[in-house]
């Protein structure tokens with residue numbers, strides 16, 4: 001039986017919406033919406049977020065193919081893992097992404113064009129983390145887990161945990177992949193988080209591949225079980241089920257805000273696309289596998305649920321499709337219009353205060369660049 005078997009999910013997999021679009025119960029986690037909000041409206045919102053995020057992804061992939069972006073890390077298939085968790089954060093929470101969290105960025109209010117500045121090389125970071133409580137993308141695998149634990153320990157020392165004030169209590173969320181779990185940084189981050197009971201939720205999107213290395217090569221046990229070795233709870237959730245991911249992440253973040261310490265969530269999903277636009281997944285995995293996972297598509301199951309239960313009319317779906325077309329158009333035009341950066345700018349924001357060594361390198365670079373201008377003149 002497969003891990004995500006739709007009829008009899010493994011007991012350790014939290015699922016609340018089957019691939020066939022049926023609601024199911026779980027003894028420990030229930031999907032709940034904030035007081036005063038309408039459940040169907042929240043679920044329609046998740047559908048819209050996932051559909052628009054998929055459009056951001058397909059448009060950006062196309063922009064890279066047209067030479068407008070240097071690289072793109074696709075999230076195809078991981079929309080529920082990102083939107084379900086991304087919509088669970090409170091405004092004061094702080095999020096540390098890896099390089100694939102375009103859906104979480106969307107939930108934090110970033111304009112996708114801002115995300116594209118990074119992949120086009122128009123900006124070095126792309127956004128001000130303090131403006132969105134969303135750190136810059138990290139390409140160094142696993143490094144952001146240490147940043148998150150350190151930040152969470154700071155939040156704790158600022159007295160922002162366990163006060164009982166929902167506007168004040170703060171949690172930290174950090175995203176990483178199954179491959180990242182093999183990095184020393186991730187183990188160190190978990191040891192410190194456990195030792196200090198830091199308010200951090202580790203969100204592992206197990207998309208089953210670290211470029212061409214399958215996750216079964218990297219761990220002898222399901223990844224969520226590692227948490228018990230560090231001394232905090234771990235749970236595996238159906239990463240293609242937006243309701244389940246949302247319910248589990250909400251619970252874990254609330255635990256952290258209440259001062260009950262860290263938790264590991266393994267969102268079990270599948271990367272349907274390539275690792276990045278420079279990767280060719282047909283060289284290391286079978287098309288059968290991809291076809292199998294298409295049947296578990298995170299967006300299709302919400303659509304079936306909403307349609308079958310009369311919670312969204314065909315015109316509503318058409319409106320969301322139109323919105324996606326408009327977003328695609330805006331991204332295409334906006335990306336091409338992004339200004340080229342001044343190359344000298346790369347020396348200016350390395351440190352808060354310039355160092356003599358960098359100032360010297362900057363001057364050398366300017367002189368080198370200007371030497372070409374003389375030749376041309």
Ligand SMILES: Cc1ncc(C[n+]2csc(CCOP(=O)(O)OP(=O)(O)O)c2C)c(N)n1
Nearest residue numbers: 100139140141177178179180207209210211
């Ligand atoms: C410290 C470090 N080592 C190696 C790499 C090269 N690298 C880039 S992505 C990647 C695989 C990451 O896989 P995973 O953590 O599962 O995340 P995914 O990309 O699948 O979301 C590797 C090894 C890197 N960027 N940083």
